[in-house]
Amino acid sequence: MADYITKDDITNINFNKTSESVRDLYVSYANKEIEDLAERLGVMDVTEIVTPIHYKIKKWAINMALSLYSQDLIGANSIDIGYVDLYKDMFERSQYLINQQQPDITYEMLTGTVTSRSDRTTSFGRVVRG
Amino acid sequence: MISLNVNLTFRPTNLPRYQEFVNKRLNEASKLIAKLIERYAQEEHRYEHRTGTLKSATKSTSYSTATKKIISSYIDDGIADYGKYISKGFKSWEPDPFISDAIQNHWSEIMAIIDRHLEMALNDTFN
Numbered sequence: 001m002a003d004y005i006t007k008d009d010i011t012n013i014n015f016n017k018t019s020e021s022v023r024d025l026y027v028s029y030a031n032k033e034i035e036d037l038a039e040r041l042g043v044m045d046v047t048e049i050v051t052p053i054h055y056k057i058k059k060w061a062i063n064m065a066l067s068l069y070s071q072d073l074i075g076a077n078s079i080d081i082g083y084v085d086l087y088k089d090m091f092e093r094s095q096y097l098i099n100q101q102q103p104d105i106t107y108e109m110l111t112g113t114v115t116s117r118s119d120r121t122t123s124f125g126r127v128v129r130g
Numbered sequence: 131m132i133s134l135n136v137n138l139t140f141r142p143t144n145l146p147r148y149q150e151f152v153n154k155r156l157n158e159a160s161k162l163i164a165k166l167i168e169r170y171a172q173e174e175h176r177y178e179h180r181t182g183t184l185k186s187a188t189k190s191t192s193y194s195t196a197t198k199k200i201i202s203s204y205i206d207d208g209i210a211d212y213g214k215y216i217s218k219g220f221k222s223w224e225p226d227p228f229i230s231d232a233i234q235n236h237w238s239e240i241m242a243i244i245d246r247h248l249e250m251a252l253n254d255t256f257n
Contacts, residue, residue: 019246021239022162025169072165076157 002046003027004034004053005061012066014090022069030065041107050112057109060101067094144255151251153194159247160192160199163240167203167232174235175228177216184210188229203229 007023010016015023034057035046043049053061070090108119168190179185187210190203205213219225233240 017246017250018158018162019239019243021166021236022243025166073158073161076154076161 001028001031001035002049002051004031004049004051005058005065009058010062010065012090014086015066015069026065026069029068030061033064034061037102037105038110041105041110043107043110048111050110054105054109054112056101056104060098060105063094063097063101067091067098070094148251148255151254152248155247155251155254156199156244157192157194159243160194160201163243164190164192164201164203166236166239166243167201167229170232170236171203171229174232176224176226177228184213184216186210187213203233205229 005027007020007027010023010027015026034049034053037060038046038049052058070087073087074085074091076087103122104120106114106119106122108114114120168188171188171190172185177184184205187206188203189206190201192199192201194200205217207213215223217225217227217229
């Protein structure tokens with residue numbers, strides 16, 4: 001599996017405080033998520049994904065790593081300190097960003113073949129039968 | 131000889147604060163260690179995957195009691211009841227203790243996580 005993002009790409013202070021092997025773990029999950037998204041968008045061979053990866057995809061993957069990290073830690077600090085669960089907040093924020101950024105990612109951006117403006121847009125239409 | 135004198139003004143009011151943060155950060159550390167052991171046990175073993183059942187039966191959780199943080203790594207009998215024969219060996223099968231191997235082989239990483247999180251607790255207290 002290629003390293004589309006590395007742990008140095010992530011600038012979240014709370015994430016960077018933790019130890020190196022933990023950061024490696026979540027970054028490797030995020031890299032797998034990029035390949036998963038690519039397959040869903042029609043990139044059948046993951047070697048077609050160009051590196052360095054598109055900025056927008058990198059942003060999405062960083063949020064994915066933070067989301068998976070915070071998901072595992074929800075409830076870890078919910079003892080009586082007097083503030084809300086830090087990780088629940090981090091999870092909700094990263095999920096919001098993932099949902100916002102994911103529709104912007106296209107097949108052409110993953111494979112580095114953006115040639116026209118239409119390669120940067122996705123349209124969503126719900127197909128209804130009735 | 132070089133000596134370093136550090137004068138930490140540890141006010142009595144900081145102590146309960148420190149205790150709370152240590153508890154909090156150790157909760158985090160044990161959750162992350164559980165996750166890491168689970169992954170190593172799922173990926174580093176001698177047996178070969180055919181259906182992935184034993185992989186999904188390899189689990190790790192963490193919980194705490196009043197004085198201890200407990201990380202428990204186990205094979206879920208309900209998912210793969212043959213897991214115990216693979217890990218402990220059976221008749222002609224050589225034992226493949228992939229869970230205890232995962233813990234032993236990555237002991238220094240586990241300790242590094244605990245170290246890091248105790249350091250974070252100290253930072254939390256003074257910041």
